[in-house]
Amino acid sequence: MKQKKEKNNLTKNLFSEAEKIKYNSNYLRGTILKDLKNTITNGFTGDNYSLIRFHGMYQQDDRDIRKERMDQKLEPRHAMMLRCRIPGGIVKPYQWLEIDKFSNENTIYKTIRLTNRQTFQFHGIFKKDLKKVHQMLSKIGLDSFATANDVNRNVICTSDLTVSSIHKFTYKWAKKISRHFLPKTNAYAEIWLDKKKIVIDEKEPILGKTYLPRKFKIAIAIPPNNDVDFHANDIALIAISKNEELLGFNVLVGGGLSIEHKNHNTWPSLAMEFGFVNLSDILKVLEGIVTVQRDWGNRVNRKNAKTRYTLHKFGIKKFIAEVEFRSKTKFKVIKPYIFSNRGDSFGWNQNINKKWNYTLYIENGRLIEDKRKIKSGLFKIALIHDGDFRITANQNIIIYGISEKNKSNIEKIIFEHMKINDISKLQKMSMACVSFPTCPLAMAEAERVLTSFIQKIDKIMEKYNLVEETIIVRITGCPNGCARSLLAEIGLIGKSLDRYDLYIGGNKIGTRIPRLYRENYSLSKIIKVINPMIKRWSLERLSNECFGDFLIRVKIIKNVSNFPSNFWKK
Ligand code: SRM
Numbered sequence: 405m406k407q408k409k410e411k412n413n414l415t416k417n418l419f420s421e422a423e424k425i426k427y428n429s430n431y432l433r434g435t436i437l438k439d440l441k442n443t444i445t446n447g448f449t450g451d452n453y454s455l456i457r458f459h460g461m462y463q464q465d466d467r468d469i470r471k472e473r474m475d476q477k478l479e480p481r482h483a484m485m486l487r488c489r490i491p492g493g494i495v496k497p498y499q500w501l502e503i504d505k506f507s508n509e510n511t512i513y514k515t516i517r518l519t520n521r522q523t524f525q526f527h528g529i530f531k532k533d534l535k536k537v538h539q540m541l542s543k544i545g546l547d548s549f550a551t552a553n554d555v556n557r558n559v560i561c562t563s564d565l566t567v568s569s570i571h572k573f574t575y576k577w578a579k580k581i582s583r584h585f586l587p588k589t590n591a592y593a594e595i596w597l598d599k600k601k602i603v604i605d606e607k608e609p610i611l612g613k614t615y616l617p618r619k620f621k622i623a624i625a626i627p628p629n630n631d632v633d634f635h636a637n638d639i640a641l642i643a644i645s646k647n648e649e650l651l652g653f654n655v656l657v658g659g660g661l662s663i664e665h666k667n668h669n670t671w672p673s674l675a676m677e678f679g680f681v682n683l684s685d686i687l688k689v690l691e692g693i694v695t696v697q698r699d700w701g702n703r704v705n706r707k708n709a710k711t712r713y714t715l716h717k718f719g720i721k722k723f724i725a726e727v728e729f730r731s732k733t734k735f736k737v738i739k740p741y742i743f744s745n746r747g748d749s750f751g752w753n754q755n756i757n758k759k760w761n762y763t764l765y766i767e768n769g770r771l772i773e774d775k776r777k778i779k780s781g782l783f784k785i786a787l788i789h790d791g792d793f794r795i796t797a798n799q800n801i802i803i804y805g806i807s808e809k810n811k812s813n814i815e816k817i818i819f820e821h822m823k824i825n826d827i828s829k830l831q832k833m834s835m836a837c838v839s840f841p842t843c844p845l846a847m848a849e850a851e852r853v854l855t856s857f858i859q860k861i862d863k864i865m866e867k868y869n870l871v872e873e874t875i876i877v878r879i880t881g882c883p884n885g886c887a888r889s890l891l892a893e894i895g896l897i898g899k900s901l902d903r904y905d906l907y908i909g910g911n912k913i914g915t916r917i918p919r920l921y922r923e924n925y926s927l928s929k930i931i932k933v934i935n936p937m938i939k940r941w942s943l944e945r946l947s948n949e950c951f952g953d954f955l956i957r958v959k960i961i962k963n964v965s966n967f968p969s970n971f972w973k974k
Pocket residue numbers: 462464485487518519520521522523524525551557558619621633636637659660661662663710769799836837838839842843844845884885886887888
């Protein structure tokens with residue numbers, strides 16, 4: 405019945421182009437195999453351009469050399485970005501060695517880019533090497549399936565291990581949830597791993613033939629550290645524990661940050677509290693939420709297709725009632741929870757279980773062999789490390805579970821390769837998205853200007869004796885919001901070459917959305933605008949008052965309310 409209705413809507417042209425592509429894809433196969441054999445172009449053709457995203461790859465070209473190639477009448481230098489699936493972000497040393505090797509031998513840029521959803525991306529893989537990368541990942545027990553497009557993305561989970569002994573449970577849940585919502589089609593194995601085609605009728609029992617209306621994100625946060633920015637997710641699970649035992653999760657729904665400049669039909673939203681759910685019911689409830697979004701989400705207009713818009717259209721009460729009906733589970737009253745900080749605990753830390761960890765700051769998450777030599781340093785550590793690596797949701801990496809016998813050797817490598825003393829507190833808490841040169845949607849620089857921008861704010865902080873304080877500063881190259889600028893205290897969103905909209909008034913713990921303050925400013929003009937605000941904060945702040953809270957208290961900017969959102973009001 406549902407399939408018939410879907411087909412009718414597609415033939416009547418009611419649904420978006422993306423829906424037709426999914427419907428006609430033969431469960432995500434398309435003609436990708438045929439394109440792989442086509443050596444005339446380095447790119448993918450037709451629907452395959454979009455379908456490869458379900459397999460974790462994006463076709464890109466280097467925008468720094470695009471014009472030069474056009475002038476020479478050459479095809480853009482197509483190459484793929486591949487995003488791995490690592491729920492909870494844990495990588496073993498033997499896996500790291502292979503990942504590092506692949507990046508050096510088979511990618512244009514020879515980098516590994518840690519992302520803010522606890523995984524890594526390779527940039528610049530030519531089509532001819534795609535099977536090689538998938539087979540390498542498979543050999544080390546990884547894959548890139550369902551890390552992009554209209555499916556549940558990499559499930560993230562608090563990685564700050566200094567505060568909680570329940571991480572081992574939440575990590576298991578991150579993996580379990582990731583597995584539960586993976587597409588069931590055999591397409592990935594057939595295309596990339598040369599597995600036999602499975603001819604049985606491959607219905608997708610949870611996702612359906614047209615998968616989800618839009619990307620879908622799930623995060624698990626362990627209070628008191630919101631190191632995953634849970635409000636950026638369609639579903640946020642707040643871990644509730646007693647006597648070191650995980651009891652269940654507070655379930656929040658409908659977070660998301662992307663907007664379009666000036667389009668008031670788009671807005672960011674914090675996730676909203678649905679209720680507490682015991683562990684025994686959690687998968688049923690998550691399935692309820694995912695399938696309501698699957699069936700009620702907007703398949704006509706992709707700009708309004710994410711869960712927050714579905715919630716807005718149908719109302720929270722109706723949405724909750726439908727989830728309860730489908731899952732046969734009643735939400736219980738939300739259990740008390742408090743978040744008091746964000747970000748990673750850098751340097752040496754000892755876990756609850758007394759093992760040692762070292763959290764490394766990775767500038768923009770970009771592992772590249774420059775003067776800091778962090779990439780080769782990590783490689784050397786992977787050769788001797790008997791614990792694992794944990795990628796954080798802030799683009800950093802924890803060398804986890806270092807044994808007493810390895811501690812001094814690893815410390816030596818860290819200090820030889822990764823001089824971190826010159827990195828300010830502000831910089832360690834800042835974030836930028838990838839943007840130029842690989843992101844096709846970039847309107848302004850982000851990753852490549854973050855450090856110099858932060859150094860200017862650092863000077864202001866020094867001038868006003870604020871070096872022990874921090875402000876969460878984030879830059880994205882466009883309003884899609886990948887660096888989560890709309891959960892920052894100072895958030896910049898790129899518009900064009902050296903032009904950004906300035907948002908201020910988020911808070912330290914990531915539970916308030918900032919508001920637009922100035923439009924279309926250059927970075928130097930933004931520095932001039934925030935200088936007097938920081939000065940005032942240094943003189944008038946209350947004890948422990950963060951920058952964003954201060955701006956709201958002294959009425960420099962008005963609070964953004966969530967539901968209904970007054971985000972666009974001046
Ligand atoms: Fe993102 C699209 C990079 C986290 C919202 N994002 C992209 C693409 C793939 C551009 C594209 O569609 O062609 C970027 C690839 C650039 C490149 O060259 O690598 C890109 N997003 C990233 C990463 C690598 C940023 C980073 O510096 O870490 C993050 C990868 C996460 C991962 O491992 O899965 C990344 N993206 C985010 C986040 C933050 C988060 O999830 O916590 C957001 C905002 C939260 C949200 O979803 O609301 C985000 N990315 C988007 C959007 C807007 C989606 C929407 O709701 O409209 C797009 C564009 C789209 O999907 O159409 C996008």
